[in-house]
Amino acid sequence: MVSKIENTEFKIITAARKVFLRKGMDGARMQEIADEAGINKSLLHYYFRSKDKLFDRVFSDTFKSVVETINKVFSTSDTLETFLENFIKGYTSVLREKPYIPNFVLHELSRNPQRIVEYINTTNFDKSRIISLIASEPDLNVRPYDPLQLIVDIIALCIFPFVARPIISGFLFEDDVEAYNSFLEERTQHIIDFVKASVFVQK
Amino acid sequence: MVSKIENTEFKIITAARKVFLRKGMDGARMQEIADEAGINKSLLHYYFRSKDKLFDRVFSDTFKSVVETINKVFSTSDTLETFLENFIKGYTSVLREKPYIPNFVLHELSRNPQRIVEYINTTNFDKSRIISLIASEPDLNVRPYDPLQLIVDIIALCIFPFVARPIISGFLFEDDVEAYNSFLEERTQHIIDFVKASVFVQK
DNA sequence: GTCTATAACCGGATAGAC
DNA sequence: GTCTATCCGGTTATAGAC
Structure with a gap:
C-alpha cells in the first residue's frame, strides 16, 4: 500500500513534469502545477520548498x-x-x-x-x-x-x-x-x- | 547625420536583440535591456509601448x-x-x-x-x-x-x-x-x- | 498533511517633472 | 525625448488554523 505522502509527492512530480515540459522553467506557474495535480498551491512548497528545487527534481x-x-x-x-x-x-x-x-x-x-x-x-x-x-x-x-x-x-x-x-x-x-x-x-x-x-x- | 530618435531606437533594438536572443521572451527583463542600451527603462515603453511589441519587432x-x-x-x-x-x-x-x-x-x-x-x-x-x-x-x-x-x-x-x-x-x-x-x-x-x-x- | 489568508517581492507599465 | 517616482498586477513564498 502506498502512503499518503508518496501519493501526493507523486502527483506533484507528475503534474510538474507536465507543466515544466510544456512551458519551461520561466513560463511555468506554480498555480498551474497545483491545478494540474488537483492540490493546493502551498503544498508544493511544503514538499519542495521552492519552484527552483521542484524544477531541479523534474x-x-x-x-x-x-x-x-x-x-x-x-x-x-x-x-x-x-x-x-x-x-x-x-x-x-x-x-x-x-x-x-x-x-x-x-x-x-x-x-x-x-x-x-x-x-x-x-x-x-x-x-x-x-x-x-x-x-x-x-x-x-x-x-x-x-x-x-x-x-x-x-x-x-x-x-x-x-x-x-x-x-x-x-x-x-x-x-x-x-x-x-x-x-x-x-x-x-x-x-x-x-x-x-x-x-x-x-x- | 543620424537623428536622435533613430539613434536611441537603434540602441534599444540592438540591446533588446542581445537580451532576447540570450534569454528568450519569458526570461528577458526590461531593466536588463535598458541597462544594456545604457538608457532609462521607461524609454523602452516610450518607443515600443510594451515588452510584447518590442519582442515582436526583434x-x-x-x-x-x-x-x-x-x-x-x-x-x-x-x-x-x-x-x-x-x-x-x-x-x-x-x-x-x-x-x-x-x-x-x-x-x-x-x-x-x-x-x-x-x-x-x-x-x-x-x-x-x-x-x-x-x-x-x-x-x-x-x-x-x-x-x-x-x-x-x-x-x-x-x-x-x-x-x-x-x-x-x-x-x-x-x-x-x-x-x-x-x-x-x-x-x-x-x-x-x-x-x-x-x-x-x-x- | 492540507487548507486559507496574506506577506513579500518582482517586473511591466504609467504619471508627471524637466 | 528623457528622467524619477510610483502604481499595479501577478507570482512565489510563508504564517497559522484545522
Missing part, C-alpha cells in the same frame, strides 16, 4: 531517463551496423513516446548550460565506448568519418523533426497532422538508409 | 533575415549538387556568424508555434521551388530520397551543433573551446561529404 529525473535510454541502446550493439540500426530505431521510438523532451532539454540548455554538463557527468555515460565502437573498424567498406561528427549527425537527424515540429507540420505540411505523422513514421527507416548509404561504401 | 527582424539568407542560397543553385554545396556552405557560415539564432527561434517556436508559421507565410519563401530542385533529377546516380526528408536532414545537420553547443563543447570536448571551434570548422565539409556520399551513387 529536470534531473527527465535527463537521467534520457541518458539511461541512450546507454541501453549502446550496450546492445557490438558492430557498427547493428549500432546504427539499434540506435536510430531505439532513439526515434523513445522520442515518439516523449516528443516534448528535446525542447525541454534544449531550452534549459540555453538557460543554464553549466547545469546540464554537470548532470551528464554525474550519470555514468561512457563516451569513449561509443567512439571506439564507431572508430574501431578500419575497413575498406567503411568511410573513415570522424566518430564525433558521426555521432552528432545521427543525433541531429533523429532529434530535429521534434524540435522543429511546428515548422515541419505547419509550414511543410500545412497543418496536416496525418502527413506529419506519416513523415515521422517513414523517417526512422529513412535515417537508417541515409546514414548507411553514406557510411558504407557500396560494392 | 523576432520578426531576426526571422526575416534568416529566411532571406536561405532564399538567397536557393536562388544561386540550379543543380542538385550545387544546391547541396551552396546551401550547406551558406547556411553554416551564417550560423557561425549568428550562433544564437537557432535557439532563439526554436525557443519561441515552442512558446508560440502559431506565430512562427504565420511569419513564414508572410515571407515569400518558395517551398515548391526547392522540392522540385531536389526531386527533378530522375537519375540513376541519384538515390530517390523523399525531398522533404532530405531537406530536414540537411537543415538538421547544419543547425544541431549550435543548439546543442553546450553539450558538444562541454561534454564531448570537455570545455575545450579550441576543439569545439575546429569541430565546427571541419563540420561544413563533413556535412557536404556525408550528404553527397549518401545522395550520389558511387560509380
Whole structure:
C-alpha cells in the first residue's frame, strides 16, 4: 500500500513534469502545477520548498531517463551496423513516446548550460565506448568519418523533426497532422538508409 | 547625420536583440535591456509601448533575415549538387556568424508555434521551388530520397551543433573551446561529404 | 498533511517633472 | 525625448488554523 505522502509527492512530480515540459522553467506557474495535480498551491512548497528545487527534481529525473535510454541502446550493439540500426530505431521510438523532451532539454540548455554538463557527468555515460565502437573498424567498406561528427549527425537527424515540429507540420505540411505523422513514421527507416548509404561504401 | 530618435531606437533594438536572443521572451527583463542600451527603462515603453511589441519587432527582424539568407542560397543553385554545396556552405557560415539564432527561434517556436508559421507565410519563401530542385533529377546516380526528408536532414545537420553547443563543447570536448571551434570548422565539409556520399551513387 | 489568508517581492507599465 | 517616482498586477513564498 502506498502512503499518503508518496501519493501526493507523486502527483506533484507528475503534474510538474507536465507543466515544466510544456512551458519551461520561466513560463511555468506554480498555480498551474497545483491545478494540474488537483492540490493546493502551498503544498508544493511544503514538499519542495521552492519552484527552483521542484524544477531541479523534474529536470534531473527527465535527463537521467534520457541518458539511461541512450546507454541501453549502446550496450546492445557490438558492430557498427547493428549500432546504427539499434540506435536510430531505439532513439526515434523513445522520442515518439516523449516528443516534448528535446525542447525541454534544449531550452534549459540555453538557460543554464553549466547545469546540464554537470548532470551528464554525474550519470555514468561512457563516451569513449561509443567512439571506439564507431572508430574501431578500419575497413575498406567503411568511410573513415570522424566518430564525433558521426555521432552528432545521427543525433541531429533523429532529434530535429521534434524540435522543429511546428515548422515541419505547419509550414511543410500545412497543418496536416496525418502527413506529419506519416513523415515521422517513414523517417526512422529513412535515417537508417541515409546514414548507411553514406557510411558504407557500396560494392 | 543620424537623428536622435533613430539613434536611441537603434540602441534599444540592438540591446533588446542581445537580451532576447540570450534569454528568450519569458526570461528577458526590461531593466536588463535598458541597462544594456545604457538608457532609462521607461524609454523602452516610450518607443515600443510594451515588452510584447518590442519582442515582436526583434523576432520578426531576426526571422526575416534568416529566411532571406536561405532564399538567397536557393536562388544561386540550379543543380542538385550545387544546391547541396551552396546551401550547406551558406547556411553554416551564417550560423557561425549568428550562433544564437537557432535557439532563439526554436525557443519561441515552442512558446508560440502559431506565430512562427504565420511569419513564414508572410515571407515569400518558395517551398515548391526547392522540392522540385531536389526531386527533378530522375537519375540513376541519384538515390530517390523523399525531398522533404532530405531537406530536414540537411537543415538538421547544419543547425544541431549550435543548439546543442553546450553539450558538444562541454561534454564531448570537455570545455575545450579550441576543439569545439575546429569541430565546427571541419563540420561544413563533413556535412557536404556525408550528404553527397549518401545522395550520389558511387560509380 | 492540507487548507486559507496574506506577506513579500518582482517586473511591466504609467504619471508627471524637466 | 528623457528622467524619477510610483502604481499595479501577478507570482512565489510563508504564517497559522484545522
